[in-house]
Amino acid sequence: MTALRENVPRHLYYSSARYSLPGAKDMEEKGWLGSDLLFDVDADHLCTGLRKFNFCPICGVPVEGVCSHHGQAVEFLEINEVCLKVALNHTFRLIDVLKDDLGMPGRAYFSGNRGFHVHVECKGECGRLGSNERREVVSYITSKGVVLDQQVTIDVRRLTRIPGSLHGKSGLLVKEVKSESEFTYDTQLSPFTGITIFVPNVDIEVRVLDRDIKLRKGTPTKVETAVGVHMSLKGLGRIVAHAK
Ligand SMILES: [Zn+2]
Incomplete structure (x- = not known):
């Protein structure tokens, strides 16, 4: 931890995968032991009509892509509480489906930026599910009306942000959300x-x-x-x- 304090990174991640030799250089040598299940619910994928502002950060002129005088333009997406509450509702419906239908207890986290993550700690069989089986889990959950980013769940080597760490694109904390009513944006x-x-x-x-x-x-x-x-x-x- 001292190393982290002395050289503060903008983003902190950990891997959802466990390995027998995590320090090994290549993926084969590491010896995959299994991965936790991760789910990603993004507010910007769920809400329609969010306002986007595109402008040059130097001259302030509204422009998409590149300003002809100053280069790269900025895109600001306005996220609001209503939209995040929609994402939060999907997140807790996901937690219910996981627990009631699949017997997997999950924990919800504010991602630090525009949505929520759900983390199921997997021991035994659940951890050994391959990408195809994880895709089936996603299909089942989406059939219940929950909107997810499928890619995040099927990737068994996904990195996820460490709870309590700061999201470098927002300055907000990755934080566990215990109940739907407790969260405020x-x-x-x-x-x-x-x-x-x-x-x-x-x-x-x-x-x-x-x-x-x-x-x-x-x-x-x-x-x-x-x-x-x-x-x-x-x-x-x-x-x-x-x-x-
Ligand atoms: Zn400009």
Whole structure:
């Protein structure tokens, strides 16, 4: 852990797979022992009509792809609480199907960005399910009306984010969600506190976490640090000062 503290990475993952020789260089030598079951429920795949903002981060002009003067443009997808609640509902329906129909207890986690993960710790047979069998598990679950990212579940060597770690594209924590009613999409998901001065790249009025934010390009704006860090990682501007 000391190594992690001294050299802080933007993303922390662990593998869903267990190996007899995890340190071996190639996959064959590692000796696969089995993998936990992972499920991914993304809000942006579930909700229609989410607003997308495409703009150049230098001149602030609305543009998709590339600004002819400054290069790569930014795309900001506005995620709202209503949409995340839809994803959360799918997540807990998934947990019910896993438990009631398949006898597999799963745990739900906020992914740190736009959705939720469900993790089933597998010992014995469940861990040895191959990709084809995992695909059948997904088919069964989707037949119950739960929307999932199939790829995540059928990949037996999938990496998943470590609970308690920070998502480097959002500044929010990967966090266990114990019940559907307990989760709120708000600044509490961020470990950052205090106030920051934020200088926007663009004129925009958006929902950020549970706050309505109005930005004018180049105008320093006082925001909660949780919101400022999130907006800066999303390319909406930069933090120039911070107070506790
Ligand atoms: Zn530009």
